[in-house]
Amino acid sequence: MVGFFRRYWSVFLPLAAALVLTVTWGRALNPTVAVLVGVWLIGAVLSSVHHAETVAHRVGEPFGSLILAVAVTIIEVGLIVTLMLSSGDKAASLARDTVFAAVMITCNGIFGLSLLVGALRRRVAVFNAEGTGGALATVATLATLSLVLPTFTTSEPGPVFSASQLIFAAVASLVLYGVFVMVQTVRHPDDFLPVEGSAAAAEDEHADPPTRRESLRSLGLLLVALIGVVGLAKVESPNIESGVAAVGLPPSAVGVVIAMLVLLPETIAAVRTARRDRVQISLNLALGSAMASIGLTIPAIALASIWIEGPLMLGLGATQMVLLALTVVVGALTVVPGRATLLQGCVHLVLFSAFVFLAVSP
Known part of the structure; x- marks a missing residue:
């Protein structure tokens, strides 16, 4: 039995997570069931990372780093829109809080972890x-x-x-994201590959990709696993909300926790990739996730605003804008040399810690 699970765990966990999601969707969970749902959520995260890496190996880079980021974001957008349609005025700031949390998690949390792991492995992350x-x-x-x-x-x-401003922001987001994907995959793909001569580049040249059948199976199971990740995060959200309220934390902390759960697959995949001296791919995943989160969420909520009642609050507060500006400045200083030490990784992680702390203690 143990041998069977070791061989087929990546197939069993996504299907089991989907089954658990079907059974628990729309139901109130007692603490014991909520813990069990959390276990299946973690299982879905681990299996999604496994299948994303399999598909990425088949299609190669830089296409591979787009798969997990875009897949998670599309499902995440569906979750956001569903919650906004069902919650009305209570969800006026949900899209803003979720997107901003995603940007901070990816551009500081995942970005910083990737640099730190890469620097600890090779002293300098290139x-x-x-x-x-x-x-x-x-x-x-x-x-x-x-x-x-x-x-x-x-x-x-x-x-x-205003309505016209929201339409402009949505169109501009789609255009920018579309142009970036074209540049990354067609016009200048070499700019998003591991540095020539590195161990990662050599690995890309010699590793045998999975078969077409294996890749198609992994793609299907990846989608099932990601639906399980985001869906189970939604199922757990009432328990998270009640827990946050019980300890006296602000409502914005709920969005941070849910965003962290949803972005767990990208985080684990980025760290594992950085450990194999593929820091460039990890950074592609981090920044690509941030870009997809904004570039796909804003157009989706612009369309959904036709049916959403009440205001749609997108503007950040002063504290959030300071954190965003500092993230951009520090990120630019980190990126320009094309190499980073553990110092740069720690700086980004401190910024991420500041974001989490201020989210729970504004």
Whole structure:
């Protein structure tokens, strides 16, 4: 039995998570059941990382690093829109809080962990400054257009866009994201590959990819696992909300916890990739996830706003804008040399810690 599970765990866990999601969806969970659901959530995360790496190995880079980021984001967007449609005015700031949390988690948490792990392994983490710098510039532009400007526009009272402004932000987000994907995969893919001559580049050249059948099976199971991750995170959210309220934390802490759960697959995949001296791929995954989170979420909620009642608060507060600005500045200084030590990794992780601390203690 143990041998069977070791061989087929990556097939069993996604299907079991989907079954648990079907049984628990829309139901109130007692503490014992909530713990069991959390166990299956972790299992779905681990299996999603395994299948994402299998598919990425088949299609190669830089296409591979897009798969997990885009798949998770699409499902995450569906979750956000569903919650906004069902919660009404209570979810006015849900999209803002979720997207900002995703940016901080990816651009500081995952980014910092990748640099730290890479630097601890090789003393210096090496990556392509051209591609990483372009990705960071795109993230900074998307975040400013979608999350900062609403605080300063005057067409509508409060940190909200007018209808025309929201449409512009949605179109601009889609255009920027589409252009970036074209540059990464067609025009300049070499800027997003491991540095020539590194151990990672040699590994890419000699490792045998999985068969077409294995890749298609992994792709299907990846989608099932990701649905399980995001769906079970949604199932757990009432328990998270009650726990947060019980200890006196602000409601924004709920969004941070849920975002961390949803982004667990990217985090684990990035760390494992960095341990194999593939820091560039880890950074692609981190910044690509941030970019997809903004570039796909804003257009989706712009469309959903037709049916959503009440205001759609997108503008960040002063503390959040300071953290975002500091993240962009520090990220630029980290990226420009094309190499980083554990110092840069620790700086980003401290910024991530500051974000989490201020989210629970504003």
